[in-house]
Amino acid sequence: MTAITENSIPVTARNTKDEMIAFGLMTALLLVVPLTGVYPFFVMQALCFALLACAFNLLIGYGGLLSFGHAMFLGTAGYITAHALKVWGLTPELAILVGTAGAAGLGIVTGVVAIRRQGIYFSMITLALSQLLYFIYLQTPFTHGEDGIQGIPQGHLFGIFNLANPTILYYVVLAGFLFGFLLIFRTINSPFGEVLKAIRENEQRAISLGYKTDQYKLLAYILSGTLAGFAGSLKVFVAQNASLTDVHWTMSGEIVLMTLVGGLGTVFGPVVGAFVIIAMQQYLAGFGQWVTVIQGVIFVVCVLTFRRGVVGEIAHHFRRWL
Amino acid sequence: MQALYAQLLVGLINGSFYALLSLGLAVIFGMLNIINFAHGAVYMMGAFVAYFLLNLAGIGYWPALIIAPVVVGIFGMFLERTMLKWLSGLDHLYGLLLTFGLALIIQGVFQNYFGSSGLPYSIPDELKGGMNLGFMFLPIYRGWVVVFSLIVCLLTWYLIERTRLGAYLRAATENPTLVRAFGVNVPRMITLTYGLGVGLAALAGVLSAPINQVRPLMGADLIIVVFAVVVIGGMGSIMGSIITGFTLGVIEGLTKYFYPEASNTVVFVLMVLVLLVKPSGLTGRAA
Numbered sequence: 001m002t003a004i005t006e007n008s009i010p011v012t013a014r015n016t017k018d019e020m021i022a023f024g025l026m027t028a029l030l031l032v033v034p035l036t037g038v039y040p041f042f043v044m045q046a047l048c049f050a051l052l053a054c055a056f057n058l059l060i061g062y063g064g065l066l067s068f069g070h071a072m073f074l075g076t077a078g079y080i081t082a083h084a085l086k087v088w089g090l091t092p093e094l095a096i097l098v099g100t101a102g103a104a105g106l107g108i109v110t111g112v113v114a115i116r117r118q119g120i121y122f123s124m125i126t127l128a129l130s131q132l133l134y135f136i137y138l139q140t141p142f143t144h145g146e147d148g149i150q151g152i153p154q155g156h157l158f159g160i161f162n163l164a165n166p167t168i169l170y171y172v173v174l175a176g177f178l179f180g181f182l183l184i185f186r187t188i189n190s191p192f193g194e195v196l197k198a199i200r201e202n203e204q205r206a207i208s209l210g211y212k213t214d215q216y217k218l219l220a221y222i223l224s225g226t227l228a229g230f231a232g233s234l235k236v237f238v239a240q241n242a243s244l245t246d247v248h249w250t251m252s253g254e255i256v257l258m259t260l261v262g263g264l265g266t267v268f269g270p271v272v273g274a275f276v277i278i279a280m281q282q283y284l285a286g287f288g289q290w291v292t293v294i295q296g297v298i299f300v301v302c303v304l305t306f307r308r309g310v311v312g313e314i315a316h317h318f319r320r321w322l
Numbered sequence: 323m324q325a326l327y328a329q330l331l332v333g334l335i336n337g338s339f340y341a342l343l344s345l346g347l348a349v350i351f352g353m354l355n356i357i358n359f360a361h362g363a364v365y366m367m368g369a370f371v372a373y374f375l376l377n378l379a380g381i382g383y384w385p386a387l388i389i390a391p392v393v394v395g396i397f398g399m400f401l402e403r404t405m406l407k408w409l410s411g412l413d414h415l416y417g418l419l420l421t422f423g424l425a426l427i428i429q430g431v432f433q434n435y436f437g438s439s440g441l442p443y444s445i446p447d448e449l450k451g452g453m454n455l456g457f458m459f460l461p462i463y464r465g466w467v468v469v470f471s472l473i474v475c476l477l478t479w480y481l482i483e484r485t486r487l488g489a490y491l492r493a494a495t496e497n498p499t500l501v502r503a504f505g506v507n508v509p510r511m512i513t514l515t516y517g518l519g520v521g522l523a524a525l526a527g528v529l530s531a532p533i534n535q536v537r538p539l540m541g542a543d544l545i546i547v548v549f550a551v552v553v554i555g556g557m558g559s560i561m562g563s564i565i566t567g568f569t570l571g572v573i574e575g576l577t578k579y580f581y582p583e584a585s586n587t588v589v590f591v592l593m594v595l596v597l598l599v600k601p602s603g604l605t606g607r608a609a
């Protein structure tokens with residue numbers, strides 16, 4: 001039995017001061033977006049996917065677990081939030097809460113099954129579990145099958161903020177993203193995060209040091225799924241629908257792609273990757289199926305020549321100059 | 323009862339494809355330490371090569387049964403030599419990501435040219451019609467698929483477990499460096515193994531063409547079910563893959579008869595149950 005990752009997921013040395021500066025820059029940039037005339041829906045969508053990719057990255061980058069089923073959290077939370085808004089008539093904050101809690105519950109149930117195997121098997125199991133959910137959502141009436149849940153009322157957050165206003169919605173989504181991002185940042189810098197990294201590097205050693213590694217992995221999995229669900233709940237307000245595409249395995253693949261492009265195991269990589277991939281989909285929308293081919297090519301090129309991703313590559317070269 | 327037997331037969335046919343595909347996955351994983359996500363895509367390519375042979379060159383089913391796996395196998399060896407080779411020594415996960423990318427490329431290209439609808443491929447004349455077995459009507463082609471798949475599976479088992487070449491292969495799986503020291507060309511064996519696994523998938527594709535039609539996405543969902551089959555059976559044993567594949571196909575067929583709503587999900591549910599009871603899989607070693 002070998003270590004989960006054999007040290008080959010690039011470990012990028014980190015510098016807290018650099019990260020603080022980068023975080024400040026990112027926040028400042030994102031705060032001024034509505035003033036620049038950039039299409040806000042594009043940025044909102046990218047922010048939701050960025051949070052989703054960050055949640056995915058928590059699992060692969062710091063726990064060494066490649067989930068190929070993260071779309072199930074996105075889709076589940078999306079369906080629940082949409083249903084809560086439209087059918088139950090809940091307020092936005094409650095709908096987000098219910099959706100995120102649903103994803104957390106799903107994380108507990110699937111996590112208990114998935115963490116029983118490691119490495120490649122973990123990926124196959126998460127993929128199979130998400131496909132199981134896909135078929136369930138295809139058949140249950142509340143998801144409205146192929147049509148999805150459409151025409152979702154956006155409502156007023158806390159009774160004050162009118163989410164139908166794009167600028168207000170933008171800042172709400174941004175606040176949600178920053179909240180999730182900081183939570184992940186805090187997690188990877190905590191003692192819990194250190195143990196996760198120890199498990200990634202050498203699970204046997206972590207076990208022999210007395211850590212119950214399964215519990216750590218399960219907790220990381222649930223946290224990752226919950227945050228992915230939170231992103232899914234936010235996305236409902238942006239897209240105003242919840243559909244089967246959010247649960248499909250192609251979506252799980254896109255989440256992996258975003259993180260891979262940005263840099264596995266880097267703090268900002270998933271954010272950069274999400275913006276790159278969403279922008280690419282936006283600009284290449286006219287090419288139809290070729291987008292799939294291009295995504296495949298990016299996968300191949302990244303794995304063969306660019307395993308650190310954009311952010312990992314930048315950090316690596318910076319270090320060399322210093 | 324007629325309907326039950328019919329569903330059992332459908333189950334056996336699906337089981338044949340599960341067995342052929344999971345067998346190939348297990349053989350490839352043994353030598354390359356890669357889970358071949360492109361397995362569904364090469365299965366589809368097998369069916370398309372048979373379709374091209376018939377419609378562009380007038381070459382029928384029987385030659386296609388040999389030519390298609392060879393052509394796709396060579397394509398697989400090309401992929402191994404140009405790309406997968408560079409991943410040896412890296413984490414398993416990169417192999418999964420690379421082959422996922424390859425699957426997207428292959429399926430995307432075919433979708434561009436052929437859309438998502440199915441192209442017909444007719445049953446060869448020799449296997450048309452059916453037999454009345456008294457308790458059910460057996461379409462000859464369907465019976466042929468089950469019997470032929472079983473024979474191919476058993477031949478593969480024999481090749482790997484009982485021949486000298488298979489012994490080299492198993493030895494190289496355990497300790498490639500030592501086998502190389504004995505003068506065996508291990509990199510070439512790895513390439514051939516990948517070709518063999520891919521060829522088996524392509525063969526399954528040809529067999530399924532007359533039953534399921536030829537579609538660019540015919541392998542995309544199938545591969546996920548096969549992954550579940552692999553998780554249930556474990557990849558430790560060749561015979562285990564074969565038995566698990568056929569068994570799950572039959573269980574799926576029975577579900578279609580008794581509780582059709584669950585026929586899409588029964589394999590995944592079984593996977594969950596097996597993981598809860600015996601995490602290493604039915605025949606697998608701990609991984």
